[in-house]
Amino acid sequence: MQDVSIIGVGQVPVGEHWDMGLRQLASGAVQAALQDAGIKKVDALIVGNALGGTLSAQNHLGALLADYVGMPGVEAVRVEAADASGGMALRQGYLAVAGGAVETVMVLGVEKATDRTGTERDTALASVLDADYEAGAGATPAAVAALLMRRYLYEYDLAVEQFEPFSVNAHANGSLNPNAMYRNKIRPGAFGKAPLVADPVNLFDSAPEGDGAAAVILTATERAVDMVPRVVRVRGSAAATDSLALHNRADMLFLRAVNLAAGRAYEQAGIQPSDLHVAELHDSFTVLTALQLEAAGFAARGKGWQAAADGLILREGALPISTFGGLKARGNPLGATGVYQAVEIALQLRHDAGDNQVENARLGLALNLGGIGSTAVAHVLERVE
Amino acid sequence: MQDVSIIGVGQVPVGEHWDMGLRQLASGAVQAALQDAGIKKVDALIVGNALGGTLSAQNHLGALLADYVGMPGVEAVRVEAADASGGMALRQGYLAVAGGAVETVMVLGVEKATDRTGTERDTALASVLDADYEAGAGATPAAVAALLMRRYLYEYDLAVEQFEPFSVNAHANGSLNPNAMYRNKIRPGAFGKAPLVADPVNLFDSAPEGDGAAAVILTATERAVDMVPRVVRVRGSAAATDSLALHNRADMLFLRAVNLAAGRAYEQAGIQPSDLHVAELHDSFTVLTALQLEAAGFAARGKGWQAAADGLILREGALPISTFGGLKARGNPLGATGVYQAVEIALQLRHDAGDNQVENARLGLALNLGGIGSTAVAHVLERVE
Numbered sequence: 001m002q003d004v005s006i007i008g009v010g011q012v013p014v015g016e017h018w019d020m021g022l023r024q025l026a027s028g029a030v031q032a033a034l035q036d037a038g039i040k041k042v043d044a045l046i047v048g049n050a051l052g053g054t055l056s057a058q059n060h061l062g063a064l065l066a067d068y069v070g071m072p073g074v075e076a077v078r079v080e081a082a083d084a085s086g087g088m089a090l091r092q093g094y095l096a097v098a099g100g101a102v103e104t105v106m107v108l109g110v111e112k113a114t115d116r117t118g119t120e121r122d123t124a125l126a127s128v129l130d131a132d133y134e135a136g137a138g139a140t141p142a143a144v145a146a147l148l149m150r151r152y153l154y155e156y157d158l159a160v161e162q163f164e165p166f167s168v169n170a171h172a173n174g175s176l177n178p179n180a181m182y183r184n185k186i187r188p189g190a191f192g193k194a195p196l197v198a199d200p201v202n203l204f205d206s207a208p209e210g211d212g213a214a215a216v217i218l219t220a221t222e223r224a225v226d227m228v229p230r231v232v233r234v235r236g237s238a239a240a241t242d243s244l245a246l247h248n249r250a251d252m253l254f255l256r257a258v259n260l261a262a263g264r265a266y267e268q269a270g271i272q273p274s275d276l277h278v279a280e281l282h283d284s285f286t287v288l289t290a291l292q293l294e295a296a297g298f299a300a301r302g303k304g305w306q307a308a309a310d311g312l313i314l315r316e317g318a319l320p321i322s323t324f325g326g327l328k329a330r331g332n333p334l335g336a337t338g339v340y341q342a343v344e345i346a347l348q349l350r351h352d353a354g355d356n357q358v359e360n361a362r363l364g365l366a367l368n369l370g371g372i373g374s375t376a377v378a379h380v381l382e383r384v385e
Numbered sequence: 386m387q388d389v390s391i392i393g394v395g396q397v398p399v400g401e402h403w404d405m406g407l408r409q410l411a412s413g414a415v416q417a418a419l420q421d422a423g424i425k426k427v428d429a430l431i432v433g434n435a436l437g438g439t440l441s442a443q444n445h446l447g448a449l450l451a452d453y454v455g456m457p458g459v460e461a462v463r464v465e466a467a468d469a470s471g472g473m474a475l476r477q478g479y480l481a482v483a484g485g486a487v488e489t490v491m492v493l494g495v496e497k498a499t500d501r502t503g504t505e506r507d508t509a510l511a512s513v514l515d516a517d518y519e520a521g522a523g524a525t526p527a528a529v530a531a532l533l534m535r536r537y538l539y540e541y542d543l544a545v546e547q548f549e550p551f552s553v554n555a556h557a558n559g560s561l562n563p564n565a566m567y568r569n570k571i572r573p574g575a576f577g578k579a580p581l582v583a584d585p586v587n588l589f590d591s592a593p594e595g596d597g598a599a600a601v602i603l604t605a606t607e608r609a610v611d612m613v614p615r616v617v618r619v620r621g622s623a624a625a626t627d628s629l630a631l632h633n634r635a636d637m638l639f640l641r642a643v644n645l646a647a648g649r650a651y652e653q654a655g656i657q658p659s660d661l662h663v664a665e666l667h668d669s670f671t672v673l674t675a676l677q678l679e680a681a682g683f684a685a686r687g688k689g690w691q692a693a694a695d696g697l698i699l700r701e702g703a704l705p706i707s708t709f710g711g712l713k714a715r716g717n718p719l720g721a722t723g724v725y726q727a728v729e730i731a732l733q734l735r736h737d738a739g740d741n742q743v744e745n746a747r748l749g750l751a752l753n754l755g756g757i758g759s760t761a762v763a764h765v766l767e768r769v770e
Contacts, residue, residue: 001485054438057508058516060467063626063759067633073645075624077473078465082445088462092477099484100386123442131443132406239460241448248452260458374448
């Protein structure tokens with residue numbers, strides 16, 4: 001296997017882009033990444049997208065976007081794993097380059113979340129759950145996250161307020177990021193008073209879906225070092241799954257897919273969790289952030305929330321997370337989210353993160369989830385000196 | 386790159402399976418493939434599916450099916466490229482094994498086409514076209530194929546009846562295949578009298594969508610030869626794209642994506658089209674079959690229809706196609722179709738095709754299309770002696 005690196009990154013701000021469709025969003029990210037890498041073309045396009053067929057009546061995004069962004073004839077495909085579509089697209093791109101079959105790959109995450117509103121959008125969002133046993137009974141991702149959070153609170157004897165530091169941190173970082181969907185800070189104490197989305201999950205506790213697109217360009221490290229001034233290497237790449245429905249899991253307070261994916265990525269990279277300088281976790285709901293910290297080796301079981309209370313996750317902490325705002329403040333463009341995470345970690349490792357920079361970051365983790373932890377994709381990225 | 390081979394194949398009959406959902410269809414194919422390969426588990430699952438989100442309100446099929454078919458925790462993802470989803474899943478599986486990152490991969494194509502009927506189903510099928518410029522104006526795949534056929538007939542001064550031999554051949558072969566959706570033969574002369582679907586495309590001219598699932602298991606050839614008595618090697622694998630909308634193509638009577646994908650696959654395999662003993666083309670509409678024969682190097686431009694008239698495509702001809710009935714008679718389970726094609730070519734090369742056997746087949750082509758030729762995936766498979 002060849003060593004693989006990121007030679008270019010691009011993104012558009014996450015938000016409600018009423019004037020842009022899938023094409024325009026994609027094009028913005030792709031052109032930015034090409035410019036960043038200083039190249040004009042790639043050999044393959046891998047599109048991470050969760051709900052294009054359901055929200056925009058547009059499937060077949062590989063060929064559509066290859067044509068629109070100016071790559072006629074190129075190999076192209078869409079990869080879907082719910083919110084983890086972007087991370088899985090990155091993994092497929094990694095595999096294509098690592099094997100030597102494809103020289104340069106554009107990994108594009110794109111989502112047009114605002115083509116539908118209200119019940120239509122809720123139904124689409126619920127299609128990442130088990131259609132027969134969860135969504136069919138009326139459950140939405142927020143409702144399932146609420147079941148999980150309720151159980152967490154009960155099992156570890158906690159109050160909702162103890163999750164506040166996650167959202168405060170995310171919004172503090174997001175306020176500095178020009179690509180963030182929400183740049184407001186959350187005042188201390190406001191969290192517990194936020195309106196409920198699905199009891200006990202409240203508005204400040206759950207990430208907003210938004211339109212967005214992000215892209216990274218991959219090629220062999222051997223070539224990469226001659227192409228761009230600062231290369232970010234993919235040192236570990238792995239994915240794993242769990243059942244979609246919570247009720248099928250032997251232990252719902254342990255994210256098996258996260259544990260497996262992160263473990264495999266650490267093993268490939270030859271690192272321990274404590275070696276990491278920065279991480280983007282999938283903070284769609286704060287309870288998932290706590291459970292990811294536990295399953296990925298950063299906190300003991302039942303103590304993930306404590307990592308936030310102790311300041312571990314702050315930009316100056318031992319493991320800064322949501323450094324550009326995370327899903328909570330940068331926004332959650334569903335199938336694009338995993339690629340935003342990779343872009344953000346790459347910027348941190350290149351020391352191009354501006355106001356959001358984590359000092360001296362050299363090793364980072366991007367952890368992307370699909371559904372309520374049913375798919376997990378972990379990438380360990382490293383600054384090449 | 387490692388050499389990659391197929392060590393197991395499985396399928397369920399294509400049809401209207403009112404009593405089966407995505408889970409049950411998938412499970413049938415997966416269990417059959419595992420049994421065929423004589424193994425109990427794999428390291429990754431790649432699911433080719435086109436319309437699960439739209440037709441069954443079920444996205445996130447990777448994790449869902451990994452769990453249901455008994456592969457807890459395994460890496461899993463869905464790949465989508467319209468009708469070419471199955472072929473693209475095979476390509477992603479090939480890349481994963483070729484690079485050495487994953488030892489054994491299950492490539493599963495699955496589609497539940499009958500969860501919606503009438504206009505809902507037509508709208509879903511149209512989502513593989515350009516939503517803004519084709520489907521948004523009311524076009525369906527059959528309507529776009531009709532535009533293409535009309536142009537072909539005009540340009541080469543032909544009559545609809547000249548496409549009859551394609552469908553007669555497909556149904557003759559399908560009549561012998563227990564997994565075919567339609568096992569009736571088409572009487573000579575009946576073709577021209579069939580009811581119109583979208584003038585000039587008629588009922589006998591277009592393939593029926595059906596429910597189905599097929600699976601192939603891939604591993605390194607080096608390992609494969611010790612595992613099963615008969616190995617089928619992937620000698621070439623490639624994909625390419627064209628614009629979704631016909632009106633964007635410089636020359637609508639030339640399938641650029643097919644030409645590029647087949648050309649790249651031949652080059653990797655080091656073969657000429659004339660070296661092939663058998664091929665499965667994407668015969669969703671007869672005009673596409675003719676255009677594929679032309680773009681993939683089997684007939685001169687404007688002469689694809691003639692290959693059928695001359696008997697080239699018959700089981701005893703120089704290039705037998707649709708040997709198990711093709712999309713026309715075996716049925717078109719959309720995102721599963723490309724995997725059915727791989728299963729069928731593998732059976733031919735193993736000489737396990739029973740009544741459908743092409744004598745002495747040693748080198749075969751599987752050519753899978755998405756939309757009206759917007760995505761093309763080509764695999765050259767070879768019998769390992």
